[in-house]
Amino acid sequence: MRWKLLLGLLVLSVAAAQLPSQAQTDLIASAEKEGVVILYSTLPSEFAAIVAERFNQAYPKIKVEWIRGSTSSMVQRYLTEVQARRVQVDVISHNDVGIFQEWAKTGLLRRYQSPEARFYPAGLGGGEYWTPFRAISTVISYNTRHVAARPTSMKDLLDPKYKGRISMLDPRTAGDALAFYYAIRNTLGVEYWRRMAQQGVEFQTSVGRVADQVSAGEKWIGLNADYRVVFSRDVEGAPIGVVWPAEGTVAIPTPVAITARGPHMNAAKVLYDWLLSNRGQQIVIKDLKQLSVRVGAGKTAGIPPIQAMKLLRVDFDALNKERNDVLKEFSEIFGLR
Amino acid sequence: MIRRQAEAGTKATGRGGGVEVTITSTAVVVLSLLILLPLGVLLAASLGGKSLTLHYFSQIFLRHQIRSVTLNTILVALGSTSLAIFIGVPLAWLVHRTRVLFSSLWDSLIILPFFVSPVIIALSWLAIAGKRGLLYVVATRGVGVQTGVNVESLAGIIGVMGLYYTAYMYLYTSIGLRNMDPALEEASYTSGASTLRTAWRVTLPLATPAILAGALLVFTSSVSHFSIPLILGRPNGINVLTTRIYEMLIHYPPEFNLAAAISMVLLLITATGVAAQRLITRNRSFITIGGKARGEETRRAGWVSKVAFLICALYSLVFVIVPFVMLTVVSLMRYYTFDGPTFSLDNYAQALLRHPITLRGIRNSVLLATLGASATVLLGSIVAYVVVRGRSRGKVVVDFLSAAPVVIPATALAVALLATWIRVPFLYGSLGILLIAYCTLYIPYGTRAANANLMQIDADLEAASRTSGASWAYTFRRIVVPLMRPGMSVAWIVLFVGMIKEISASILLYGFGTETMSVVLYELWYEGSFTLAASLAIIQGALIAAVLATFVFATGTRLRSLT
Numbered sequence: 001m002r003w004k005l006l007l008g009l010l011v012l013s014v015a016a017a018q019l020p021s022q023a024q025t026d027l028i029a030s031a032e033k034e035g036v037v038i039l040y041s042t043l044p045s046e047f048a049a050i051v052a053e054r055f056n057q058a059y060p061k062i063k064v065e066w067i068r069g070s071t072s073s074m075v076q077r078y079l080t081e082v083q084a085r086r087v088q089v090d091v092i093s094h095n096d097v098g099i100f101q102e103w104a105k106t107g108l109l110r111r112y113q114s115p116e117a118r119f120y121p122a123g124l125g126g127g128e129y130w131t132p133f134r135a136i137s138t139v140i141s142y143n144t145r146h147v148a149a150r151p152t153s154m155k156d157l158l159d160p161k162y163k164g165r166i167s168m169l170d171p172r173t174a175g176d177a178l179a180f181y182y183a184i185r186n187t188l189g190v191e192y193w194r195r196m197a198q199q200g201v202e203f204q205t206s207v208g209r210v211a212d213q214v215s216a217g218e219k220w221i222g223l224n225a226d227y228r229v230v231f232s233r234d235v236e237g238a239p240i241g242v243v244w245p246a247e248g249t250v251a252i253p254t255p256v257a258i259t260a261r262g263p264h265m266n267a268a269k270v271l272y273d274w275l276l277s278n279r280g281q282q283i284v285i286k287d288l289k290q291l292s293v294r295v296g297a298g299k300t301a302g303i304p305p306i307q308a309m310k311l312l313r314v315d316f317d318a319l320n321k322e323r324n325d326v327l328k329e330f331s332e333i334f335g336l337r
Numbered sequence: 338m339i340r341r342q343a344e345a346g347t348k349a350t351g352r353g354g355g356v357e358v359t360i361t362s363t364a365v366v367v368l369s370l371l372i373l374l375p376l377g378v379l380l381a382a383s384l385g386g387k388s389l390t391l392h393y394f395s396q397i398f399l400r401h402q403i404r405s406v407t408l409n410t411i412l413v414a415l416g417s418t419s420l421a422i423f424i425g426v427p428l429a430w431l432v433h434r435t436r437v438l439f440s441s442l443w444d445s446l447i448i449l450p451f452f453v454s455p456v457i458i459a460l461s462w463l464a465i466a467g468k469r470g471l472l473y474v475v476a477t478r479g480v481g482v483q484t485g486v487n488v489e490s491l492a493g494i495i496g497v498m499g500l501y502y503t504a505y506m507y508l509y510t511s512i513g514l515r516n517m518d519p520a521l522e523e524a525s526y527t528s529g530a531s532t533l534r535t536a537w538r539v540t541l542p543l544a545t546p547a548i549l550a551g552a553l554l555v556f557t558s559s560v561s562h563f564s565i566p567l568i569l570g571r572p573n574g575i576n577v578l579t580t581r582i583y584e585m586l587i588h589y590p591p592e593f594n595l596a597a598a599i600s601m602v603l604l605l606i607t608a609t610g611v612a613a614q615r616l617i618t619r620n621r622s623f624i625t626i627g628g629k630a631r632g633e634e635t636r637r638a639g640w641v642s643k644v645a646f647l648i649c650a651l652y653s654l655v656f657v658i659v660p661f662v663m664l665t666v667v668s669l670m671r672y673y674t675f676d677g678p679t680f681s682l683d684n685y686a687q688a689l690l691r692h693p694i695t696l697r698g699i700r701n702s703v704l705l706a707t708l709g710a711s712a713t714v715l716l717g718s719i720v721a722y723v724v725v726r727g728r729s730r731g732k733v734v735v736d737f738l739s740a741a742p743v744v745i746p747a748t749a750l751a752v753a754l755l756a757t758w759i760r761v762p763f764l765y766g767s768l769g770i771l772l773i774a775y776c777t778l779y780i781p782y783g784t785r786a787a788n789a790n791l792m793q794i795d796a797d798l799e800a801a802s803r804t805s806g807a808s809w810a811y812t813f814r815r816i817v818v819p820l821m822r823p824g825m826s827v828a829w830i831v832l833f834v835g836m837i838k839e840i841s842a843s844i845l846l847y848g849f850g851t852e853t854m855s856v857v858l859y860e861l862w863y864e865g866s867f868t869l870a871a872s873l874a875i876i877q878g879a880l881i882a883a884v885l886a887t888f889v890f891a892t893g894t895r896l897r898s899l900t
Contacts, residue, residue: 038849045864065693067849068864072588079589081848084765088849099589173588202574208865209572218468324590336402 024115030266032061037267039066040074041093042175042254044208044228047288054283055274062267070205071095071175078259082108090262091271093133093254096175097125098320100255104129110258112269116276119294124253125316132253133275134284135291135306138169138180139249141222141229143214144239153246154184154192157221163199167213168223170203171330176225176252182319182326183250183312190329197333215240227290230302234289242302248310253293356809361723361731367716368738371777375753376604376745382597382756393598403581403599410577413494413566414559420499421555425506426548428652430536431645432507433514434522436638443649444511445896446657450504452881452899454838456855457874459568460862461660462488462497464667464871467569471663474675489573498565500656502555508900509554513547514540519634532637550614557610561603561746563841567859578603579748579841586752586845597756600749608744661878668871684872695873697850698857702837703880705768705853709775710832714825716776717783722817724784725791726799739784742777747841750774755845766848774842779832786831790824791817823892830888831899834881 031037041048045068052064069077071094081087103109109129117131124132140157142150146165151157157166169177185193202219204210207228214222214229215238222229232238256275258268274280281297284290291300299305319326330336383393397403432443450458466472466488476482488497521543525535563579571580578599585592585599636642667673669680688695717739723729724736742750754774758764798820802812840855847856854877862870889896 040849045861045866065849067694070588075589076587076591077849080759081766084759085762086766086848088766204572206864212865216469331402 027266027269028059031264031270032059032267034264034267035061036063036065037090037264037271038088038262039064039091039093039271040078040089041066041068041256042071042074042095043068043093043288044206050287051275051283054280054287055271058274058279059270062270064271070170070173071099071178072173075099078108082261087259087261088263089259090264090268091256091275092259093256094175095136095252095254096178097252097255097314098316098323099175100130100257101125101316102320103257108260110260110262110265110268112258112272114269114273114276116273116294119278119296120276121293121295124293126253126255126257130255130257131272131276132293133256133280134288135251135253135293136176137226137244137249137251137291137303137306137309138176138223139226139229140243140245141211141214141224141232142241142243143217143220144241146217146220147241150241150243151221152243154188155247158195158199162221165220166196166199166223167202167204167210167219167221169207169210169225170205172203172327172336173205174207176250176254177223178323178326179252179314179316179319180223180250181330183314184247185326187247187312190333193330193333197335201334203334203336211238211240214238226303227288227300231289234302244304244309246310248312250312250314251291251306251309357723357727358729358731360719360809361727361729361735364720364723364735365731365738368720368735368780371773371780372738372741372745375750375757375777378757379597379600379604379749379753382594382752383601385594393594394602396595397599397602403595406576406578406581409491409566409570409575410560410579412491413498413562413577414556416492416495417498417502417559418552418556420495421502421506422548422552424499424652425503425551426510426541426544428503428649429507429510429514430540431648433511433634434536434540434636435642435645436636437642437645437649439646439649443653446653447507447649448504448897448900449657450501451508452834452885453878454840454855454874455498455501455562455564456568456838456840456859457664457878458501458660459497459565460667460867460871460874461664462493463568463867464663465660466493469674471675478676489569489575491570491575494566494569494575494577497569498559498562501565502559503656505555505558506548506551508897509551510544510548513544513551515634516547517543522635526635532639532641546617550618553610553614553617557607557614560606560610561748561841563748563844567840568862572863579746582748582752583845586755593756596752600746600752603746604744604749607746611744664871665875667868668875670868670871673867684869685876687869688872688876692869694852694857695861695869698852698854698873699876699880701768701851702854702877705771705775706833706836709772709779709836710829712772713776713779713783713832714787714829716780717785717787717828718818718821718825720780720784721787721791722813725788726796740781742779743781745778747774747778747839748845750777751842751845754842765846766851768851770846771843771851771853774846775836775839778839778842779835782835783828783832786828787821787825790821793824794820826888826892827894827898830884833884834899837877837881 043051048066048068052066055064074092074094075096078089078092081089100109111128113128114131120131126132140151171178171181181193204213207225210222210224211228211232213219215232215236226242229240229242232240233242256272258272262268276294278294278297281292281294284292285298285300289300289302291303291306292298293306384390385392397407428447431437432440432447437443464470466486468487468489472486487493517540522535522539525539530538561579566575566577566580570576576584582596582599585596668684669682671679671681671683720735720739724732751774754770758770764770794817799812799816802816807815838855839853840859843853843856844859847853854873858870858873858877861873885896885899888894
């Protein structure tokens with residue numbers, strides 16, 4: 001009988017956890033009064049549209065309005081708004097963890113303890129200021145029509161046959177690409193990128209463009225975000241293959257955060273909670289086809305779980321300090337200054 | 338006593354008086370705020386802001402990439418100007434000096450690109466001859482050869498820009514041809530010279546000042562041109578100075594001071610070009626409108642008119658009609674490919690009914706263009722009235738200031754406005770800053786149009802009003818405004834169309850919720866939704882066409898007078 005009682009208690013406590021608390025109900029009521037929440041993200045439009053649509057199904061009285069752009073343009077837009085004292089954005093998500101760390105320190109993010117945050121490993125950082133709402137690893141993609149023997153490592157890309165055939169997400173604009181550039185530089189040495197520069201790499205500011213170039217055979221190799229390559233392969237049916245480099249890669253826990261002075265604070269919290277909730281994460285996994293770092297959220301088709309990846313460590317604090325020098329070095333190596 | 342009467346008389350004819358002084362000084366203040374203040378802030382920013390330095394100017398020459406971008410800009414400007422002269426001048430001669438069939442149809446078709454956003458023209462050429470365009474697919478899949486034609490290159494930018502500015506060269510040359518005394522050509526023919534010899538030895542030299550003035554205009558415009566390199570160059574790493582400024586400002590960390598320094602250089606180039614143009618049109622007056630009756634223009638018949646027909650038809654078809662057809666085709670594709678495309682009207686449904694940002698863009702652009710055109714016409718009329726009819730000393734200042742924005746490239750103005758107004762609450766990210774930019778850019782046009790209008794109105798009418806005891810304001814409202822209305826409504830339409838198309842300044846100044854149609858169109862395309870962007874381009878084209886057509890039919894104005 002005792003286990004039945006225990007079970008009953010467990011069921012009750014789970015049910016209680018499911019029931020919205022008074023605070024939660026109040027929050028939703030004030031959010032609905034605000035009626036709108038504005039999201040700036042680096043999600044491609046078609047994905048951002050899905051997020052907005054699903055959220056509106058869950059909360060019909062709160063409308064998500066969004067714009068999207070590269071990491072560097074979203075960062076610049078928010079900082080300009082701060083400078084102009086006209087902050088429009090409520091919730092922001094981009095791919096530069098270092099900048100979020102910086103913002104948390106300088107008071108540009110709102111401190112908020114989401115009830116969903118406890119499902120996220122503390123080791124990923126963020127805490128009360130931001131939470132990783134998805135994760136992106138950088139992969140080698142290749143055109144299967146043009147590349148017979150698939151490359152397996154970053155060193156393979158130095159093969160002369162790829163000269164003029166490589167494109168890459170631009171580290172100057174994409175936070176994940178910058179972290180990847182930085183990690184490879186620290187592992188294989190700056191010399192590696194100098195040799196890549198001899199190969200004639202073309203840089204693109206959006207994941208879609210790199211994927212399109214490789215799909216169309218204009219380029220044979222693309223260093224790109226995992227999910228966009230998998231999307232080209234599985235959804236668009238493009239002749240594109242994906243490899244996680246043997247040397248290891250970088251998996252960026254892409255943060256989402258609430259801005260310090262956004263106009264719709266409550267709606268922002270509701271959106272934030274929802275994005276991190278199991279429901280929101282299932283959309284990340286199934287619709288956005290990206291990795292979730294929520295404990296127990298499940299696997300993403302086509303992408304190995306982060307635990308199974310060989311990862312290169314990135315010290316985001318160090319990257320933060322060195323950012324300008326690293327970017328300068330990058331531009332000089334590739335003749336972009 | 339007599340003196341007193343004279344003074345009273347001056348007053349009565351509406352010149353001078355407190356109201357005028359007030360209005361003149363208000364105009365000076367408003368124009369200074371709009372023009373001088375931002376330019377001052379821009380100059381300060383280019384010199385490093387707080388601590389003065391020439392570091393940023395030296396960067397333009399020292400930094401490898403900026404140097405190559407400068408070289409690109411010069412190549413693009415020289416190349417496209419040459420191309421525009423090479424095509425535009427002969428076309429003008431063919432349409433205006435031969436008895437070509439349907440000459441007025443060709444005239445309208447050739448100037449059509451004038452009314453279309455260069456973004457749209459670049460996109461349509463992308464569909465024809467881009468890396469994944471029709472020509473490429475037909476050549477590689479159908480015939481199995483590489484055409485080597487690719488507009489996504491420096492040569493492509495020069496080509497498309499040259500074609501875009503051909504309309505300008507054509508217009509300038511045809512004005513020169515029209516204002517020419519036909520007796521000189523007649524004399525050449527009577528002396529037995531052939532058609533081509535007369536064209537070469539008589540017509541061309543007479544039209545040279547007009548052509549030169551046109552060429553300088555095209556050169557300065559192409560130095561500060563933004564849209565075509567934005568589409569055909571930037572995604573492939575080919576930049577010109579304006580697109581580089583854009584990149585410097587939208588990305589973190591921004592390079593504001595360098596962007597300001599480059600803006601100053603652009604401004605200097607434009608100012609030099611405009612000054613040179615003024616010098617030419619002043620020293621060798623090619624405008625020969627006189628009171629004397631003139632003969633009819635001589636138009637040649639025979640083989641030359643048949644050749645003219647062929648060339649005009651071919652040009653209009655290949656360079657005007659086909660691009661728009663192609664863009665329409667792209668707007669109907671489900672996804673962008675010429676390799677087995679499938680079609681639907683879904684993009685239009687998406688753009689007009691479902692997509693939140695396209696709708697916002699259309700609404701913002703229509704609102705901005707309506708307000709902007711009205712404000713500019715009003716401001717232009719007041720400024721012109723002060724300058725043409727006024728007597729106060731300040732009018733020289735007003736005249737100078739109102740013409741000054743001619744030398745400010747839109748990109749440079751946007752940088753200056755950002756630097757100036759960023760810290761003023763509620764201006765950045767509002768429609769207000771866009772409105773300020775639009776009015777500033779178009780004040781010279783509004784003023785010039787009002788000037789021309791006012792010159793045609795006899796000052797006696799106003800004097801009569803004032804002598805009958807009407808106030809300055811009453812006279813302006815009841816006499817001047819009604820008389821200027823027909824002319825200024827033409828100006829309003831031109832401004833409206835110009836503002837609907839605007840992108841160079843808007844793209845740096847828009848914020849969340851204040852996206853304009855051209856900005857949305859570009860952002861959609863840049864992210865990869867070419868087909869949706871194409872449908873928005875067609876919607877923009879249709880909107881402009883509807884406005885122009887309504888106006889042309891309602892008032893009987895010729896399309897030409899709207900350029």
